[in-house]
Amino acid sequence: MALIVQKYGGTSVGTPERIKNVAKRVARFKAQGHDVVVVVSAMSGETNRLISLAKEIQANPDPRELDVIISTGEQVTIGLLAMALKESGIDARSYTGGQVKILTDSAFTKARIQSIDDENMRADLNAGRVVIVAGFQGVDAEGNITTLGRGGSDTTGVALAAALHADECQIYTDVDGVYTTDPRVVPEARKLKTITFEEMLEMASLGSKVLQIRSVEFAGKYNVKLRVLSSFQEDGEGTLITFEEDSNMEKPVVSGIAFNRDEARINVTGVPDKPGIAYQILGPVADANIDVDMIIQNVGQEGTTDFSFTVPKNDLPRTIKVLESVQDHIAARSISGDDKICKISIVGVGMRSHVGVASTMFRTLAEEGINIQMISTSEIKISVIVDEKYLELAVRVLHKAFGLDQVV
Template identity: 50%
Template sequence: MGIIVQKFGGTSVADASKIKSAAARAVETFKKGHQVVMVVSARGKKTDELVALATEITNNPSPREMDVLLSTGEQETIALMSMAIAELGVAAESMTGTQIGIITDSAFSKARIQKISTMRMHKALDAGRIIVAAGFQGRDENYNITTLGRGGSDSTATALAAVLQADECQIYTDVEGVFTTDPRLVPSARKVDSITYEEMLELASLGAGVMHSRSIEFAKKYRIPLRVRPSFSDGEGTLIHATHEEPDSVVTGVALVRDEVRVTLLKIPDRPGVMHLIFSKMAEKKIAIDMVVQNVGEDGLAEVSFTVPQNELADTLTAADAAVKELGSGKVRHGTNLSKVSAVGRGMVMHSGVAAQMFKALADQNISISLITTSDIKISTLVDREDADKAINAVHSGFFLDQAVTKPLPIGEETEQEEETVLVARDRSEQEVISRLPSMEDIVVSEVELDCEQARVTIRNLPDNPGVAAHVFETAAEGGINVDMIVQNISRDEHASLSFTVPRDDIDSCLKLMENLLQQWPETEISHDAQIAKISVLGIGLRSHTGVGQKLFAALAEANVNIQMINTSEIRMSAVISEKDSRVAHDVLSDTFNL
């Protein structure tokens, strides 16, 4: 038997009875022959109570002292949990982040793990003790206590599972597992038995609150199977893993981010280096911008929009104003009371008409769309916040996620045992893993991909009405046209601009279909460019690591490559450029990310 890491969140350790219940689970696993590492959060609302207490003292607390204060919540829990385990007849040893050996950078309140020592943990495990580790915390090189940000206990658990090469990392929570969407918003949501790292990473970054995205990054990098399990029952929960199976549905889940705001930079120069400047200003403030939408420039001017959490609007506007000032032209505008609805699924790659299906579901509920952005396995739209609940229900039912799916026999895999071998196959040498982790949270860019087989279509002056986007992409799907990147920026004077890419061989057919469709809207203008290329950076956590976009756009600016369109996600950042710049762009990005 190997090592099992078990993480219990705040609601799972909220009081004495729940602490005893969690202790019993750990002891049960221990008695089956496993070595057990428990990672626990602060009890219930303890962190919120500590934050509220600090605000009674000062309106401007030191970030360092806030980390010292907040770390006490987990220290309380590890002591109580160790006592509960001892009462069940098994030895336990509590460890703070510092005692574990978690070393982070010095970014108080949102520190990133740099390395972990395993010597003390192995000594305790080999002595037959259950380790009870404080989640959410570590220390920097100067022995300052640091915290990893909300959800940091998940990051602690998966990081420990990675360096210890655990057989499984089990995340105990107050839900039965991962659902097709939030069952509090959509009563017909279903639990899924398994989901891939990529899908879960996108859903977590898009607002699915079951898992923290940084923890999934760790698991994906080092192929640690994650299992989200209910703390209140014996259910098996949901396995998050790597798989080679064909997806059994087009869309796996739908997510909602309720409190989004949009920032738009208007009339900025359409030249190389502009996006680098914007991303640099955001990265300086560690703002992870989302739904980055740049449509094709016009008359030497471009327009870029992106979304950020509402609580980061002030810092974002400051950074945007600084970028416009340095550019020497442009205006900054923003929109509030917005929400983002996203559909995620590996099956999107293999099916045409997915965008049309989503947009039709929204149009049928008379919901307007402002921004659209896509990746290989994700479509995101920005809607009015008052339509958020209606929108997520519409998309969920529009993809039939309320209906159970019969899982097909895995292609090329004969037995359950063979499938398990694929799921858990990974490097078992702990020292090799540690040697690859001079910085646990270094940006991981695995590939630069170049696609020179696409063409771009841009439609301007589309009516900004529900159903228009659905009509466009239904027409493409009915004509057998497979649409890849989709970008829609905010409307101007009740009109929208929409761009998308299609296979170059299909451009003539696509244009004919669009021209016929657009006759009903005489003000529209359609243009195209068959000499484009899509350059993409692939990896893990690309959006949340704010330096990726900065490095990508800096490299393209240095090579004097201009950008026409942008799409971003957690696992892919893509830009449409001129085909004549494609080889230079590929080479410079490969060098930049050491590939």
């Protein structure tokens, strides 16, 4: 007898047949005596279809109106899933974000949840109903429809679990858990039974697309027990995201390897090595609303220094343009970009207490003749930028070097 929040992504509800399967799974939990709240995404492809439609009208769609349009994707799914449950004899009721209500700020297309009213959901749960909530959406104080940004349905799931003090938040997706790395790149990749929140945050932010990073932050903040599972397997316990570091002595130092092909590198060379130069370079980039990820500044020589950073690949041309417009001002010798790069990161809380992790990483790459272009470290991760063509090779040799292919 527990209260479980389950979130199903777009692939899991991609067809009427799959929605019926979700209903069957929900029915099994219900039959076990659990209370179930289900959060669903739009059917796969639907959000993109709606965005394309909007872009046929406006190249840069008005954010308020875009939210009105794209929030319909989840609204359709909640109705369909409620029907599927009723068809199997289980009472259910659907809720849009506004009906719950999930109150957000007014930052259309990337709103943040401010509060959740649990009254209606509680009443339905007490009446034995399954509660179905549209993910990804909310309503602001003026009653405008808002959306939480791509992947926001995970955040809805975690936020509902927090508001309802649920025993567990289960994120159903098309993979059966969190892996040591992408099995498409390394067939020996293993599923992790547990991963810490901090590791998951690093994995998520580094391009492991299992969970949206905000939902992981949210779960950490509100102590929500989070589990990633496959919606296409009958059983399987998935990967549990834990708060405590594993006390298992045998736990490997590195838990996983994440990678990302979606960044590009910018080099700004020969800028004066003086205070404020980083701001002069990155200020205009931030003003242009371009996300900067890794930032490296080399030690200067002869009064000048070189400055490198990464941006989303799509934003490379725009970034170069922005920088060229301030090139004279920042007195840079050259500005160049490279989008044939990738980022590879090893992640693990064990790094805190183990030395030599970085040198093992660098040696392993060197032995394969892979040149490292940039390095960035945090307490529990080391990221490197290398030539895109080495991605698969680098991930495979690192996976082996850190013993991730061995059953623990």
